[in-house]
Amino acid sequence: MGLRAAFHIMLNDLRLNIVSPFATILSLVVPINFLFLFVLFAVGGAKVPVSVIASGIGEAYTAGFLHALQSALTFHIHQVSTPSAGQRLIQAHRSVATIQIPHGFSAAVAQAKTASIPLTLNNLNHDFADDVRRAMPLAILNFYHSVFPSSLPFGWREVDTYTHNVTFLGYLSVSIQTVALLIGGLLFGGRGAARDWEIGTMKELMLAPIPPWSVVVGKLAAGMVNGIASAVLVLVVLLLLGLRPLMWGQFIGVTLVTLFVFISLGVAIGSIAKSQFIVTPFAFALGLPLFFISGAFGPISWSTPAAADIARVFPVVYANAAFQHAVHGYWPIDTSPVWLWMILLAWAVLALCVSWFSYRRATMQH
Amino acid sequence: MEQIYSLWAILKKDLATWIRSPSTIAVTILPALILMLVLILQAASVTGSPVAIVNQDTGGQAAAKLQSIAENYNGFYRAEVLTKPQAEAAFQNLSVAGVLVIPKGFSSAIAAGRHPTITWQVRNFNNDTANDLRRALPDILYTFLHSGSVGTNPLHIQVQEHDMHAKDASFVGFNMIAVVVMLVLQAGIVNAGLAAVREWETGSVKELLMSPARPLTMILGKVAAGVVASDITGGVALIVAIAAGIVQIPSVLLGVFALVTITLTAIVGSGIGVLLGSALRATERVSGLSISLSFYLFFLAGGITDVAYLPGWLQAISEYIPNTYSLDALRQTLLYGSTGGLPLDLAVLAIASVIALTIGIPVMRRGLSH
Numbered sequence: 039m040g041l042r043a044a045f046h047i048m049l050n051d052l053r054l055n056i057v058s059p060f061a062t063i064l065s066l067v068v069p070i071n072f073l074f075l076f077v078l079f080a081v082g083g084a085k086v087p088v089s090v091i092a093s094g095i096g097e098a099y100t101a102g103f104l105h106a107l108q109s110a111l112t113f114h115i116h117q118v119s120t121p122s123a124g125q126r127l128i129q130a131h132r133s134v135a136t137i138q139i140p141h142g143f144s145a146a147v148a149q150a151k152t153a154s155i156p157l158t159l160n161n162l163n164h165d166f167a168d169d170v171r172r173a174m175p176l177a178i179l180n181f182y183h184s185v186f187p188s189s190l191p192f193g194w195r196e197v198d199t200y201t202h203n204v205t206f207l208g209y210l211s212v213s214i215q216t217v218a219l220l221i222g223g224l225l226f227g228g229r230g231a232a233r234d235w236e237i238g239t240m241k242e243l244m245l246a247p248i249p250p251w252s253v254v255v256g257k258l259a260a261g262m263v264n265g266i267a268s269a270v271l272v273l274v275v276l277l278l279l280g281l282r283p284l285m286w287g288q289f290i291g292v293t294l295v296t297l298f299v300f301i302s303l304g305v306a307i308g309s310i311a312k313s314q315f316i317v318t319p320f321a322f323a324l325g326l327p328l329f330f331i332s333g334a335f336g337p338i339s340w341s342t343p344a345a346a347d348i349a350r351v352f353p354v355v356y357a358n359a360a361f362q363h364a365v366h367g368y369w370p371i372d373t374s375p376v377w378l379w380m381i382l383l384a385w386a387v388l389a390l391c392v393s394w395f396s397y398r399r400a401t402m403q404h
Numbered sequence: 405m406e407q408i409y410s411l412w413a414i415l416k417k418d419l420a421t422w423i424r425s426p427s428t429i430a431v432t433i434l435p436a437l438i439l440m441l442v443l444i445l446q447a448a449s450v451t452g453s454p455v456a457i458v459n460q461d462t463g464g465q466a467a468a469k470l471q472s473i474a475e476n477y478n479g480f481y482r483a484e485v486l487t488k489p490q491a492e493a494a495f496q497n498l499s500v501a502g503v504l505v506i507p508k509g510f511s512s513a514i515a516a517g518r519h520p521t522i523t524w525q526v527r528n529f530n531n532d533t534a535n536d537l538r539r540a541l542p543d544i545l546y547t548f549l550h551s552g553s554v555g556t557n558p559l560h561i562q563v564q565e566h567d568m569h570a571k572d573a574s575f576v577g578f579n580m581i582a583v584v585v586m587l588v589l590q591a592g593i594v595n596a597g598l599a600a601v602r603e604w605e606t607g608s609v610k611e612l613l614m615s616p617a618r619p620l621t622m623i624l625g626k627v628a629a630g631v632v633a634s635d636i637t638g639g640v641a642l643i644v645a646i647a648a649g650i651v652q653i654p655s656v657l658l659g660v661f662a663l664v665t666i667t668l669t670a671i672v673g674s675g676i677g678v679l680l681g682s683a684l685r686a687t688e689r690v691s692g693l694s695i696s697l698s699f700y701l702f703f704l705a706g707g708i709t710d711v712a713y714l715p716g717w718l719q720a721i722s723e724y725i726p727n728t729y730s731l732d733a734l735r736q737t738l739l740y741g742s743t744g745g746l747p748l749d750l751a752v753l754a755i756a757s758v759i760a761l762t763i764g765i766p767v768m769r770r771g772l773s774h
Contacts, residue, residue, distance in 0.1 A: 064692045071696055075703040078718060087712050111535045128568070131711040132719065146560065153561050161567045162710055163578035172479060172539040174563045175546030182559060189558040191514045194522045194541060209530035229688070314688040316427050322695055323434040327442040336533040339498045340453045340481065345445045370529050372498045
């Protein structure tokens with residue numbers, strides 16, 4: 039009886055989605071929007087745009103230094119012919135620095151005389167400016183390492199932990215999958231629960247001869263159907279970006295658990311707020327900060343203790359680590375996999391309890 | 405004169421509704437406010453990752469100098485000197501992102517002309533964090549070579565840096581401006597949009613139409629209320645940022661320019677809000693779309709980075725996004741104490757305001773006449 043009622047509540051919620059296609063499409067594409075917006079951020083933040091004026095490009099050491107700049111892991115180089123052309127690019131927001139390799143650079147280097155490299159830097163902020171400042175020594179050392187290796191009194195060797203370098207976009211896109219599920223889950227769960235209060239059908243549900251739990255189960259099931267549809271859309275975009283999960287089982291498992299947690303919490307928020315209008319900003323207000331502090335860019339243990347402590351309370355950081363493992367094959371977290379899964383499952387149970395109690399409280403107060 | 409009284413009455417009514425509706429205020433400010441908090445929380449670790457330094461040449465002077473430079477390097481979030489097993493353990497449990505190993509006999513090997521090798525163990529989860537570490541070691545070694553601890557400096561290339569601003573803006577201050585712009589724009593879109601929708605949803609649109617106020621007066625009243633609400637939210641955010649020492653107002657004139665920029669941004673937002681409200685006529689649609697739209701505009705204008713860092717096709721799009729110019733104008737005035745580019749920024753914002761109102765007003769007017 040209860041399960042049949044839940045099934046029909048789910049069907050009714052899904053039908054209502056079709057009746058108001060605008061809001062449904064908006065909720066379905068919000069996670070994709072997030073992915074798209076952060077991909078823009080990742081694409082933008084990868085390299086520093088600079089102008090280089092290589093006056094004696096035909097000379098051996100000038101070409102060598104230009105190559106060192108290109109290999110400095112930092113710059114996206116626009117080659118220009120004059121300092122004023124470089125300045126114009128800075129003014130037009132196309133570049134943030136001008137590096138000049140002057141005439142006579144090669145001769146000075148060959149004769150072990152001082153060779154100056156003028157650097158005009160649009161020091162927008164400390165972080166951006168330091169990227170440029172730190173890349174210059176890298177270019178200079180690499181240059182000497184390649185042309186005068188014996189002049190350096192020591193060598194250095196980098197030992198990478200993983201043979202394959204994951205790109206910033208590849209890492210960030212997986213993190214975005216987590217936040218997309220968070221925001222999508224809260225929206226689907228919250229709006230589904232709030233809608234019945236707004237249009238007054240909650241009274242009818244309360245008066246119907248069905249167990250109260252069937253309403254919550256029906257709402258959760260409808261949210262899961264919508265959430266899975268949205269997650270599939272995000273997955274398609276991830277596949278188009280060239281990210282293929284190594285462990286499909288884990289990927290699907292984390293997706294379902296994460297969706298369940300946030301849809302349950304969404305149902306709780308919707309029951310308390312009783313307004314779809316509040317659910318949407320709440321989902322964004324919770325989603326964005328959690329995304330930033332929950333290991334979106336690297337392990338939380340490399341972050342500030344305050345941010346890491348807050349992140350550890352929420353399930354996002356664990357879901358994110360499990361997604362990274364499923365896609366890239368490593369765990370970017372200091373929690374063991376067993377503990378991580380236990381925390382995620384505990385959150386699923388907790389979220390279900392919270393949604394149940396919120397619904398009961400809302401109906402009792404009514 | 406009568407129309408001015410009507411406009412004033414509509415402005416007061418919409419502002420009173422806004423102030424008495426905590427949920428609307430929360431919708432307006434919550435996302436940006438929390439983003440602000442996150443920026444402050446994360447700021448310290450943005451410059452770099454935590455690392456461990458293992459100095460196996462305990463008695464050597466050159467090694468001690470290198471250790472000291474690495475320990476005080478400003479590109480690391482934290483640098484701890486550990487023993488090899490401690491560093492290995494810290495690396496394994498992800499307490500540190502890299503381990504710098506100065507080998508045994510490093511100083512004597514340098515003195516004897518043998519080329520010792522420094523090892524830099526890097527946890528390369530992704531290129532972004534790994535490249536920060538990859539840039540750090542050469543920077544440390546460059547300083548080490550310049551310190552004279554290894555005899556004559558073999559590097560003859562010198563970088564002559566000329567900064568365009570007297571000092572670097574802080575990471576938090578730079579991004580705070582972006583958040584303020586998003587806040588103002590979002591407040592304008594959401595408040596004006598909801599103010600428009602409310603009239604249809606509560607049925608008060610009929611009463612408005614029966615009043616002696618002209619449709620244009622009503623719409624301008626709603627836009628004005630949206631602008632004032634946006635100015636209040638943006639102003640409060642700025643005051644908080646100034647009180648916290650994150651942003652400074654260099655002079656009264658620049659402060660006035662900043663206020664003009666915020667107001668023009670608010671007009672653009674309110675124009676868009678009226679357009680959305682009149683076209684969609686449902687709260688949940690307006691709130692959903694306006695928040696998504698604000699985030700899109702935020703990122704397309706460079707967001708927490710700068711337009712210069714975006715790919716070419718995105719730079720081309722950003723030229724048509726009004727808040728690109730708001731960001732530039734506010735960063736110039738409040739962060740760099742300059743008026744460079746300000747005439748262009750303010751002119752574009754003024755034109756965008758006129759365009760937003762020119763499109764928004766007829767749509768609402770048509771809605772009212774129906």
